[in-house]
Amino acid sequence: MSPDVLRIAAICLHTSPLDEPGAADAGGMNVVVLEQSRALARRGHTVEMFTRRSSPDQPDTVEVAERLRLHYLDAGPAEPLAKSAMEQAITPFREQLRARFAALTPATEDPAHPAAPHSAGSTGDAATDTATASPATPVDLIHSHHWFSGVAALPVARELGIPHLQSYHSVAAPEGSRTLDAGEPAESGGRLPGERFVAQGSDLVIAVSTAEARTVAERYDVPETRLATARPGVDAACFRPCEDLRGRREQPRLLFTARLQPLKAPDLALEILAHLDPALEARLVLAGGVSQDFSGYLTELRERAQELGIADRVDFVGSLDRDALADQMRCATALLLTSWSETFGLVALEAQASSTPVMAWRCAGGVREAVGPDGLILESRDPDVWAEALQTLLADKERYARAVASSREFAISRSWDATAVALETAYRAVLPSRPAGDS
Incomplete structure (x- = not known):
């Protein structure tokens, strides 16, 4: 040898x-x-x-x-x-x-x-x-x-x-x-x-x-x-951009993807959707399965969506294979990386390879190393702060276009x-x- x-x-x-x-x-x-x-x-x-x-x-x-x-x-x-x-x-x-x-x-x-x-x-x-x-x-x-x-x-x-x-x-x-x-x-x-x-x-x-x-x-x-x-x-061939930039901005479709457990904080993603201007008619896709140690958590999330009055705008799609996840990534307006803690945050890199901007909490460990310069790293876990930051981004056509382009540029440098x-x-x-x- x-x-x-x-x-x-x-x-x-x-x-x-x-x-x-x-x-x-x-x-x-x-x-x-x-x-x-x-x-x-x-x-x-x-x-x-x-x-x-x-x-x-x-x-x-x-x-x-x-x-x-x-x-x-x-x-x-x-x-x-x-x-x-x-x-x-x-x-x-x-x-x-x-x-x-x-x-x-x-x-x-x-x-x-x-x-x-x-x-x-x-x-x-x-x-x-x-x-x-x-x-x-x-x-x-x-x-x-x-x-x-x-x-x-x-x-x-x-x-x-x-x-x-x-x-x-x-x-x-x-x-x-x-x-x-x-x-x-x-x-x-x-x-x-x-x-x-x-x-x-x-x-x-x-x-x-x-x-x-x-x-x-x-x-x-x-x-x-x-x-x-x-x-x-990141596999930049699998995770690739969608061409419909205007549709993604004007008809917001937010994505959360992770195991459904408290550490990943899908409950915050629900709260963010609830705090957005209803005129946006935004939707949220929650992708991920539930592990045995948190078998009742999915029911809690569904009940919380009902309490917030957004159940009709939340899609619980379960765990997805790589191709299906890539499809969701490229169609999403933004990825909500709401985790309390992440050693890196691989989904952030995959979303950016799909030209999907990322919103993440600044204290979540290695997330800063996984998010490019135009990603939104937030100082707060207040859903009002997240909702306002997202609405500001979507209201600025040129800024959103820059975030989309730089996301892909950042991700493809990581092979x-x-x-x-x-x-x-x-x-x-x-x-x-x-x-x-x-x-």
Whole structure:
């Protein structure tokens, strides 16, 4: 194998990279894992993705693309599990991952470099463990996504003596937090110690934004030398503009898209619609599914729409596949990104690629890094403030046209290939040096 080609294990325990974003617990992380894996495979690397089997119909392995496979592992019942119940899957997933790695063809088979012995009782020191890594391992590195994955995979990485890299995609709010702007509340007791375990035991933490990197550093005492950032990209061919600019401005159709849960604040989107001038006859599309931990939330939102007198102008469309979401994006007048907290905000990039301006709250983590210069970053969560800002934008034909044009220009500068390059740099920084002749 060429020293420039890597064999990467991407771990995504609690939700499959092939699941539709917005359905149950699938979201932006699923898109990021899948698209950055596709981009790495296009650049010649081999990527083995691993997830938990959530249906008996799922096969052992799916060939997703050339040099890209997804493996389903048995860990707990072969059915969907709420995130609050997912800890039960961590240990069986680790055992299955260990067995599946043993069955993979080693990344290199150079008899001059036999596998170094490495016990489960390793020192736990990332630098020491990586130094013992052998070129005759099944993969060159393990990149875990979300804390469930990291807690399952980090011990296996130590046993194999290969680097472990961790991405969070969402960082739990500290214990005792009273508002959602500190992040997603821990869904189970193991989350906070689990996040700390993988932060301090991994060779590198790869954040999706500098805001997320800063949060990890502050909450889990991770030094700058073990932090890297690889911002998500966007598929600018899938997410593309609509030509009817006038119709979008004069007949407002607002879009909210995310999992329907309090952290994402779809209730604020309803309030914004209710505070708009009725003469606009604006509509709101609420796209997204409900996870098991918030099974009654959709009913609450429908009831709130009735209370506000806007139920006839709200379309609850459920979770959408990528093509259907792209259609909604390009037809929308504006995207309402009302989340209390976001490590990045991938939907903002997708909306802008569709030439759809974005409105977002300034305190929502990495959102500033996902929104271009003409996006509306609001200082307040008062729906009156949002409604007034939107009406002012729509009333100014030239300003709206500029926002539409600059949105697309900003988004297309962010590609998944650029994300893959950033990941390659991070990966090679933690890999043991290879002699030029290794194969």
